[in-house]
Amino acid sequence: MVLLLDLLLALFHHMVCQAHIIRCSIHDPHSPLHSYHQSGDFIIGGIVFHGGFISGPRAFSEKIPPDKHEEFAIVPKNYQHLLAFAFAIKEINGNSKLLPNLTLGFRIYDSYDNARRTYHAAMLLLSLVETLVPNYMSNIQNNLIAVIGGLDPEISLHVANILDIYMIPQLIYGTAPVMNDKTPGLHFYQMVPQEALEIEGILSLLLHFRWTWIGLVFIDSDNGERFVQTVFPMFTQRGVCFAFIERIPKFTYITEIYGMLEQGSKIYDKLLDSKANVVVVHAESYSFAVFRWLPYLADLQHEPNKIKGKVWITTAQMEINAFVLQRNWDTELFQGALSFRIQSNDLPGFNSFEKSRNPFSTKGDGFIRDFWQQAFDCIFPDTAVNDMEVDVCTGREKLESLPGSFFEMSMTGQSYSIYNAIYAVAHALHAMSSSKYKHRTMMDTQGNNLKNEQWWKLHQFLRGVSFNNNAQNEVSFNENGEQVAGLDVINWNIFSNESFLRVKVGRMDHQASPNQALTIDEDAITWHSWFNQTRPLSVCTESCHSGSSKKVKEGKPYCCYDCLPCPEGKISNQEDMNDCKKCSDKDYPNKNQDFCIPRTVTFLSYEEPLGLSLAFFALSFLLITTLVMGMFMKHHNTPIVKANNQNLTYTLLISLLLCFLCTFLFIGQPQKRTCLLRQTAFTIIFSVAVSSVLAKTIMVVLAFMATKPGSRMRMWLGKELAISIVLSCSFIQATICIVWLETSPPFPDVDMHSVAEEIVLECNEGSVTMFYCALGYMGILAIISFTVAFLSRKLPGSFNEAKSITFSMLVFCSVWLSFVPSYLSTKGKYMVAVEIFSILASSAGLLGCIFFPKCYIIVLKPEMNNRELLIRRKKC
Structure with missing residues (x-):
């Protein structure tokens, strides 16, 4: 690394500053200096311009020599700023309609990016052409009108501290938000849109491409700190995180190269290690040349390719440029970068004006020789040393042959701002000279001399200036003195021969709302080859997919x-x-x-297979029960029908018939009446059925006991006891149902939670406690019937129903014991289906176990349905 630094210092030898000041003024064509101006020396004072490039402080200026121990880094590309300045002055002076009685001239001073010499140059602007005597103006030609500058915010602030004493307007062509912090009332104008629009544009780009993991590199200055303090909370609030935030040092003098390379090495390590594929850069105009060191740092660390896969987003302040020693250095690092630029069109005639510049034929341009030597790497014959092996400048070199980082034939954004600034002053002068204050402001009636103290009135005309320049773009200022304009989004296509192409891929509309300000043509963007022409991804974590x-x-x-x-x-x-x-x-x-x-609205309906099947079985059992009842009624006089209380038999059959019928209350869309009836009707009817079975069982036991000699049980035999058992047991269940209906009756309800895919229309049971009380009571009756029937199953006697009742109660209890867990484990309409199935199964069990054996005898074994046979068998 030491050897590399020594080599770089040698290469940087004899370089000079990148900032300068230009001075220009109104020139009276009838003054004694007119012929001097026509000679092309452009010494007439008035507008000041600084910042950017200058190779030496000779032409267009009083000479302010640099300190002997300081050597400055050159950015040759900024020579175009001077050409844009001269081109605008030439156009204005050639326009007979804009300022017909005035001629503009200018003088350039080099600031060397140094506060002391910037103040010195500013004082010279307020003095005689050759003498530093502030506040002394001898004639109209030396009156200062306005200042154009600067490119760097600190220089602009230094100049403003002097000019604002005299209320002389300053038109800044670089971003300078730091100027907003200076003393209120100081007058300046910014030829670029407000920085807030640019920051919003960067954020809109990040959000559009969903880049949420980015790096931030900024210049180590007040302007850079201000930028970070603005964007950090703003970006964070919108979901953008910072993988790293690094500052780069200001670089003006050759002696600062050590710190620049040391910091550059740190930035390189961050870029290499970070997963962030997007880097936002906020720096000075020359900073692109500093970043050109990164590929060479990568070469030194034997990692030449890993740093190239980044998307750089730069502010409008940065241009593709290079120091002199970087003539053939690779710029592929910034391939596919996105930047902003003030909205502009090509200016007619500027390209031809550039091509006409020649060091041997151009007069009054003291910068062209130094620029020519640095840009074309040659030396003019009158400065060449005999033993130096260098190319000689012939003047036949072509500006268009230079790489874009050294010079561009198309006007850059900064040059465009300079052009607009000069025209803004010219239009303000035109409006001022045309106003009703023309004679009182411009001329002294006694001596016909210009009154300098009246120039502060130029501000009100600058504030209200509005015109279309020769590129048909509108130029005007807002209430804060900022140019009202949008921004173009530029995609940089850099080629292997160091040429590049600016492609307009979008714009930021200053009049649109923030969410709609950015328009972007993604198909027009050429990404870095690292990304294989697919949209780059820059996130800390891959996106969480839906779900x-x-x-x-x-x-x-x-x-x-x-x-x-x-x-x-x-x-x-x-x-x-x-x-x-x-x-x-x-x-x-x-x-x-x-x-x-x-969600589908669902309930147990006749239109679906489950509901239709249950309805079919209910109808089938209903028909069977009807047939059994008809058979019993037909043979009602036979012993097998009369046995065990014929009335109880018909009561049981009717209750079973009603049980099958009540299942239809559970099928179909729940209504208020059906909800009130379904559970109460079912439990009461079933209680009647089970009570009838219990009465039958008790009657069997009593009949056996009554056959014993001397038994008093015969007095209990009769219809009254059976009816009493049925009525009393059923009455208790009816009482439970009445209390249920009075306290918390069932009602139609909508179940949104039981089944995720369905909205279930159901009957809410109201009081779950009463529901299970009714079921529990019915279960108690069934258990009592089962117990009594089980104990009397072996009693002698023909047509003993105890065995049949035992089996029927076993089926009944099994069904309803399994009903409870099944009912609680199902949801939606299947709960209703479980209850219907339990009703059908238990009812069918009673019907089958009690009545099918009798039907078998009645239909298939009629000989057994005979009283004599029964008596004979009994005697035997």
């Missing part, structure tokens, strides 16, 4: 996160959502949990 949400990693910026699947019942329908959200009550998440599906 998942972000979880910030502990100790990391919020752009670095893990992706977690959405919990059940929630969705995320966008990438990188901070949290999953619930669907509305009418929707439910799909399988991937990335969007909501409308």
